[in-house]
Amino acid sequence: MSVNPSQNSSAPKPSSRTTAGERARAATRTRLLESGRTLFAENGLHRVTSHDIAAHAGVAAGTFYNHFSDKAALFREITDEALRELMKSLESAADAGADHRQEVRQRASALVGFAAENRELIRILFSRETDATTVQSDVLQHMASRASAVRKSLIHEGSMPAEIDPEVFGQALIGMWARVVAWWAEDTDRASREVVIETLTQIQLHGTHPNHNDPE
Amino acid sequence: MSVNPSQNSSAPKPSSRTTAGERARAATRTRLLESGRTLFAENGLHRVTSHDIAAHAGVAAGTFYNHFSDKAALFREITDEALRELMKSLESAADAGADHRQEVRQRASALVGFAAENRELIRILFSRETDATTVQSDVLQHMASRASAVRKSLIHEGSMPAEIDPEVFGQALIGMWARVVAWWAEDTDRASREVVIETLTQIQLHGTHPNHNDPE
Amino acid sequence: MSVNPSQNSSAPKPSSRTTAGERARAATRTRLLESGRTLFAENGLHRVTSHDIAAHAGVAAGTFYNHFSDKAALFREITDEALRELMKSLESAADAGADHRQEVRQRASALVGFAAENRELIRILFSRETDATTVQSDVLQHMASRASAVRKSLIHEGSMPAEIDPEVFGQALIGMWARVVAWWAEDTDRASREVVIETLTQIQLHGTHPNHNDPE
Amino acid sequence: MSVNPSQNSSAPKPSSRTTAGERARAATRTRLLESGRTLFAENGLHRVTSHDIAAHAGVAAGTFYNHFSDKAALFREITDEALRELMKSLESAADAGADHRQEVRQRASALVGFAAENRELIRILFSRETDATTVQSDVLQHMASRASAVRKSLIHEGSMPAEIDPEVFGQALIGMWARVVAWWAEDTDRASREVVIETLTQIQLHGTHPNHNDPE
DNA sequence: GATGAATGAGGCTTCATTCAT
DNA sequence: GATGAATGAAGCCTCATTCAT
Structure with a gap:
């Protein structure tokens, strides 16, 4: 549940088996999930748009669809x-x-x-x-x-x-x-x-x- | 179905004070309510459009708004x-x-x-x-x-x-x-x-x- | 400019050459013109509907079209x-x-x-x-x-x-x-x-x- | 036409700080403004629809609303x-x-x-x-x-x-x-x-x- | 990957006008 | 004539989704 703020590529340790890119991608995904959680809880499924979620997560509208096939998929997840x-x-x-x-x-x-x-x-x-x-x-x-x-x-x-x-x-x-x-x-x-x-x-x-x- | 007692068109007595027009209007209204009932039950509020209801009731789209101020009003009723x-x-x-x-x-x-x-x-x-x-x-x-x-x-x-x-x-x-x-x-x-x-x-x-x- | 209130058929004198029906019709027409005048002055042509005018004149929507071919005709007159x-x-x-x-x-x-x-x-x-x-x-x-x-x-x-x-x-x-x-x-x-x-x-x-x- | 100085697509220098996307967006906006200008001049505010303007500008209907909150906003601008x-x-x-x-x-x-x-x-x-x-x-x-x-x-x-x-x-x-x-x-x-x-x-x-x- | 402009189908609502009664 | 319910074309706007950069 903790917010993962690592959006910049400054993840210093390429430690285990995840590249910096992979970690950044995962972070974006997590932020979208968290934003969805917050917005859905407050407003319900159909008064939240995919733009709302992307904006709340600080990413572009299209990015949403790089991580989820559609709004329902995010919700289901x-x-x-x-x-x-x-x-x-x-x-x-x-x-x-x-x-x-x-x-x-x-x-x-x-x-x-x-x-x-x-x-x-x-x-x-x-x-x-x-x-x-x-x-x-x-x-x-x-x-x-x-x-x-x-x-x-x-x-x-x-x-x-x-x-x-x-x-x-x-x-x-x-x-x-x-x-x-x-x-x-x-x-x-x-x-x-x-x-x-x-x-x-x-x-x-x-x-x-x-x-x-x-x-x- | 037993709830609404005036759905069939067999209103035999033009007796009291309802004109033909009033009865026709009431019948349309009733048909809209019934269509709403049926469609909402099957599909839920927001997958039913005012056009759907009008079409199911056999009237034109605009007729809906002669009887209800909007979809929510019909639903509420x-x-x-x-x-x-x-x-x-x-x-x-x-x-x-x-x-x-x-x-x-x-x-x-x-x-x-x-x-x-x-x-x-x-x-x-x-x-x-x-x-x-x-x-x-x-x-x-x-x-x-x-x-x-x-x-x-x-x-x-x-x-x-x-x-x-x-x-x-x-x-x-x-x-x-x-x-x-x-x-x-x-x-x-x-x-x-x-x-x-x-x-x-x-x-x-x-x-x-x-x-x-x-x-x- | 005076409002002509004679809508009931109690026009006692079939005096000159106008029948009661003709006078009633003329009165309706006059009321529509007056209502149009008032409403157009306050709201402008296209924020006044033919229904508005009919309602203000105390007649049914259809009556409007018994007297004027359309909204523009009333306005023009x-x-x-x-x-x-x-x-x-x-x-x-x-x-x-x-x-x-x-x-x-x-x-x-x-x-x-x-x-x-x-x-x-x-x-x-x-x-x-x-x-x-x-x-x-x-x-x-x-x-x-x-x-x-x-x-x-x-x-x-x-x-x-x-x-x-x-x-x-x-x-x-x-x-x-x-x-x-x-x-x-x-x-x-x-x-x-x-x-x-x-x-x-x-x-x-x-x-x-x-x-x-x-x-x- | 001399009023708006950035209408032709010949913006030769990507020099300063405008990205290609920003320029494209601005161009669309400008086209909408120009289309509005032309159509409003010929037909007046309320005989021109937002669709008309979008079509004249060569964009889809929804695009209009990416740039202006509504028709009045474009007109006012x-x-x-x-x-x-x-x-x-x-x-x-x-x-x-x-x-x-x-x-x-x-x-x-x-x-x-x-x-x-x-x-x-x-x-x-x-x-x-x-x-x-x-x-x-x-x-x-x-x-x-x-x-x-x-x-x-x-x-x-x-x-x-x-x-x-x-x-x-x-x-x-x-x-x-x-x-x-x-x-x-x-x-x-x-x-x-x-x-x-x-x-x-x-x-x-x-x-x-x-x-x-x-x-x- | 991320971006964000563009898309366009789809829903809502209004209103001039018609027409059966 | 008057009535008013019904009509349906037309306009407005939203938003899930795509795609070129």
């Missing part, structure tokens, strides 16, 4: 990487010995933590207005499928009740997560991080309308 | 009415004597029923890609706020636990609903209506990861 | 009549026994008087922005030609010096008149009526840069 | 420059030691000379139909104000008679000039250059209806 990162966070969130109910809190925590540190990415991934048709990359669908698949195996092994359909569950969980986290990333003063985590956890463990007589 | 209808369905869903937990099932049922009968509207209301900035009509935000407000008063009167923050709850509930129902409306063969209702209800009453030892 | 009125004023301005120099003041006075009482017409006739090509009616050219012709005969009879070319004179006089009077009609507080008359007269009699030693 | 040139001509017209009456002839001569060499510009500057509201650039008003201001100080110092109001004078002079010169620029065969100059001069020095007994 941003979301793909963001998705990879997010999935990694979520996957590695659970302790070794945690049971499913402990995992719920750990995942909520990982999700909110990722959102706190990658607000731009969250707004891009989960904003509405991300025309999934134009940009062949439906992040939410991917996450929902994954959640469904995991759920299905849990049901198979008897860990989860069958009243909850795994497909519907996947959509519900991801819908809930995405909206909460996008809302919160727009303005993190809307709630404390802990409150967001706690509420997501409570809903998953007890529902939104728990029976007051439920033990705990 | 569709979503506004859809939102009104949906909120009415949800509001009137609960029986007189129902307790909160019964209401949960009744609401889920109303939501899914509405989706079944208004698939196009659901896809418009709840699709991502609805550029709320262009169109000044954020349906989801409206619903979330409403849910938050209701929740807040329930907490006040002690009917609901304070661990669940009302704001976060509103986002979570609406996010879950919107995604599930939009997903289902795309293809209602994905799950039976009952399964969708049951799953939404279970999640609200017991969470996604209920404690197997919970009584019920 | 307004300017033609205005021109006729103005020429009449100017022509009848000179006393029977006045010499040319007395006539100059009388004409200036008639011009300014006409402007005071027909501010809308003046602004239409003499405004810039009156696209003379679109609207085959170049009022200024007409007036200039007339002035040239008169001048030519005066030169012939030896009443006026030959140093002043009659064609150029016509353009110069009309240019001066039109601009001064249009400027003044926009806001008659810009100068008193007398000052305008006096200045125009002085310029015609002595020029803008009179020799201080000229007798008078 | 043409008139602003033309006005600057014209004012410069007029300002520098008077000899050092000339008295006011000599200046009159020198100014008339400069005006007509400018018109002879910049017929297109004159037709644009002084045509009617220049919708000053659309284009925020009222050349005539500017010139009239300037003339009024100068006149006012001459009156103050006693060089000019007070019977001629400076405001009215400004309008009258500019109206006369503009009309004469626009008329002549349309077709310079209408009068010889000398006749135009002489007539304007005579009118300013002696008026249109001089007293035959005036000495001179």
Whole structure:
């Protein structure tokens, strides 16, 4: 995420296996990605032009197309990487010995933590207005499928009740997560991080309308 | 489709005070709204042009602007009415004597029923890609706020636990609903209506990861 | 110039030779002309639409074309009549026994008087922005030609010096008149009526840069 | 045509600091300005489209907007420059030691000379139909104000008679000039250059209806 | 590679005019 | 005649993309 400012050719060490030219090229590419990230987060896919991104990155309009085949490709690259990162966070969130109910809190925590540190990415991934048709990359669908698949195996092994359909569950969980986290990333003063985590956890463990007589 | 009750040209009674011209005008307007509904549902706001809508409605391009000030106005009219209808369905869903937990099932049922009968509207209301900035009509935000407000008063009167923050709850509930129902409306063969209702209800009453030892 | 409000069919006396229908039709026509006058004066020819005029006159858009073949025709009719009125004023301005120099003041006075009482017409006739090509009616050219012709005969009879070319004179006089009077009609507080008359007269009699030693 | 000195592509020296690209861009811009000049002179502001100008300049429609924010901006640029040139001509017209009456002839001569060499510009500057509201650039008003201001100080110092109001004078002079010169620029065969100059001069020095007994 | 001027298809909107009622 | 809904040509402008330098 760190901005890479090395645009001048003064990269003193031709150390490993990258030439100065290669490094300069990579730096331009990175700057375009970062500019896209910033602008898409603020304005959404279709109110940002390729010129906007190039200008924000300090390069000419044509340079954009030396690095990405079109606007959608840049966008996809941003979301793909963001998705990879997010999935990694979520996957590695659970302790070794945690049971499913402990995992719920750990995942909520990982999700909110990722959102706190990658607000731009969250707004891009989960904003509405991300025309999934134009940009062949439906992040939410991917996450929902994954959640469904995991759920299905849990049901198979008897860990989860069958009243909850795994497909519907996947959509519900991801819908809930995405909206909460996008809302919160727009303005993190809307709630404390802990409150967001706690509420997501409570809903998953007890529902939104728990029976007051439920033990705990 | 049941939403708009004046679409067929069989208005048998010129009885009251509508002239032929007025009826013709209203019919054109209705056709434009219906065309908008169909095209927006399939393609999303910004891949549909005012010409597309006019052509689909069988009128000339300019006619569009005799009825709507611009594309966003037509869109807003569709979503506004859809939102009104949906909120009415949800509001009137609960029986007189129902307790909160019964209401949960009744609401889920109303939501899914509405989706079944208004698939196009659901896809418009709840699709991502609805550029709320262009169109000044954020349906989801409206619903979330409403849910938050209701929740807040329930907490006040002690009917609901304070661990669940009302704001976060509103986002979570609406996010879950919107995604599930939009997903289902795309293809209602994905799950039976009952399964969708049951799953939404279970999640609200017991969470996604209920404690197997919970009584019920 | 008086507004004719008789749009309802209650014209009680079928007196002379006009039927009620004929009178109603004429009244509509008059209202359109008046509306055109008002709107053109304020906004210029091409920022006024035929709808604007019809609406201002309280009739339907189509009615416009029952009375005028197109927008230019209405405009032409307004300017033609205005021109006729103005020429009449100017022509009848000179006393029977006045010499040319007395006539100059009388004409200036008639011009300014006409402007005071027909501010809308003046602004239409003499405004810039009156696209003379679109609207085959170049009022200024007409007036200039007339002035040239008169001048030519005066030169012939030896009443006026030959140093002043009659064609150029016509353009110069009309240019001066039109601009001064249009400027003044926009806001008659810009100068008193007398000052305008006096200045125009002085310029015609002595020029803008009179020799201080000229007798008078 | 003498106004814009960089129109031919024979820029022999890439000497100083202009790159080839910069020169090409400037050339396109110049071509657009020239096309605008030609087309506006012939057809007036609002019968010329941005496409017309682009086509006439031999570039694509979009190119127009790479150089000018809209049609009005191009128009304004043409008139602003033309006005600057014209004012410069007029300002520098008077000899050092000339008295006011000599200046009159020198100014008339400069005006007509400018018109002879910049017929297109004159037709644009002084045509009617220049919708000053659309284009925020009222050349005539500017010139009239300037003339009024100068006149006012001459009156103050006693060089000019007070019977001629400076405001009215400004309008009258500019109206006369503009009309004469626009008329002549349309077709310079209408009068010889000398006749135009002489007539304007005579009118300013002696008026249109001089007293035959005036000495001179 | 980088540059940035040029391209031109495409979307939006206006408005003079027609015509069925 | 009057009505006013419908028409569709025409103008404006944007922006993704190309390509010569």
